[in-house]
Amino acid sequence: MPEKIDSSPSYPGRRPIDVLAPAETSSPVIFASPHSGRDYPGELLRNSRLDRHALRQSEDSYVDLLFDEAPRMGSPLLRALFPRAFVDVNRSRQELDPRMFTDNVPKSSDTRSSRVIAGLGVIPRIVADGQDIYGRKLYFMDAKRRLSACYDPYHKALRGLVDEARARFGCAILIDCHSMPSAGGAPFREGEPPIDFVLGDRFGSSCSPEIVRLAEDVLTGFGYQVTRNAPYAGGYVAASYGRPRTGVHALQIEINRALYLDERRITRTEAFEVLRENMIVLMRKLTEFDAADLCVAQAAE
Template sequence: MTSRAVPHAATPFDPFALQRPTAEPLPLIADSPHSGLKYPADFGYALPFDELRAGEDTDVDVLWQALPAVGGTLLAAEFPRSYIDPNRDAADLDAALLDGPWPGELKPSEKTRLGIGLVWRDAGHDGRQPIYSRKLSVAEVQARIATYHAPYQRTLLEEIEQAFQRHGAVWHLNLHSMPANSYEGLQIQTDKPLADVVLGNHDGRTCSEEFTQLVAEAMRRRGLGVAFNDPFKGVALIARIGRPAERRHSLQIELHRGLYMNEATRERSAGFPALQQALGGVAAELADYVRQQTRG
């Protein structure tokens, strides 16, 4: 398959694609924050493009394309996470990247320490190659937030809130893929193999156990191995959204990239159609559950 990635896309462009339900609308809201393939012309990266692309969750939005047909809403970023990451808080920023003081409080997380905070410091197939040969201006980072990050997060939160107001409950799926060397990239020493699917709910704090297990069983019935919160628990976005005691559920779903792509070239592998079909079945099961939960 020919790459759809655009290394120097004309700016600005729409920060996201929003697919609304084509069936009876359900309070099932999904987002793919890291599948963007349009690299803005003002990025100014110094890393070879094929190394920079290693951070993409390439084609995750396509793998889950059945969601609107079963009543779900699917939001997908058009910009790359390495440019600015919509799955991070706006204060999760590395001050060392900047050419001047940030006009506000910064709250760098563990992701920033690893070089993958709001604005990435490092990328590459080993996750350790510097993206820039320059400092970033405060103004350009502010522009990235205003043009891409803020509209994405605002739209996602609006869709979730509107669904909750209509139905009295909402289920949010935060959709990702993970490289084969995820443990290494997170600086975790282990001999455990990476699961096919990792479900993250902050150790039960962002999503009910019932829904988490429903997703796990739907995956397992399709031959996929499932792990929970290992090595990904979910980050700030699902922590902000998920309050299961209030019927607000948020679950991160990570798919092993080896199931569907060649990680070196980003091209779809022979396993892509089967995984896409399997996830279509998972989406239908989740929609049935949400429908039952909201019809009283």
């Protein structure tokens, strides 16, 4: 029988999430950072074949700090404090990789999704550069504890923020904040500049085009190269929360890490503050978006 790895309680005594709330909520916009958590539990560090630095390759490093002025704009910021290598909340709860476990996963598991096959399910098997996280298999109980301790609180909080915004403003606008490796921003054609931002609206299905256009106009106004839905169209959060016909809009924003990060050392560069100031402008423009216009657009559909 394979040696059982450390099974001490996941995230004991730790807060899995943080909500930076405004003194007064004045906008239906919600900002979320699901992949910038930097609080690595001992369970993961002891059981991984990788060191902390290698595990951090999967982080959307410091994205939460790019958007932490959201409360000043009258909007909350939800951020996961646990790392993506431990639990990935931008996946379905059912996206479990049976190759990772000594015992069977539930029959309801989505074991054939493209993300699971790639090793990037809700409990990731690999880090971003393709290295295996574990040298031996987990027991499913390990995954179950992690989901209860981290995944469920994140989505409970996110659903609560969305419901509150809809009740107060008649709609909710979720901005799902991510970063991408600079390699992911490689130009599609030789001679073109690298991609700085990718706006993902699931090819128009998760978000009002007016919101996407506003974000695109602000970013291109700064001189950034912006694409829509390529190479990232939006993940589980955009797909499952974005329901424009019910008044819930979800837009995924991917930021090229070369704009603010030394990717090898995983440290912020001097350009971080410039980008942060630009994100403050973007947040201000998004939170000033006229929700009444959005409701008119929905009624016309």
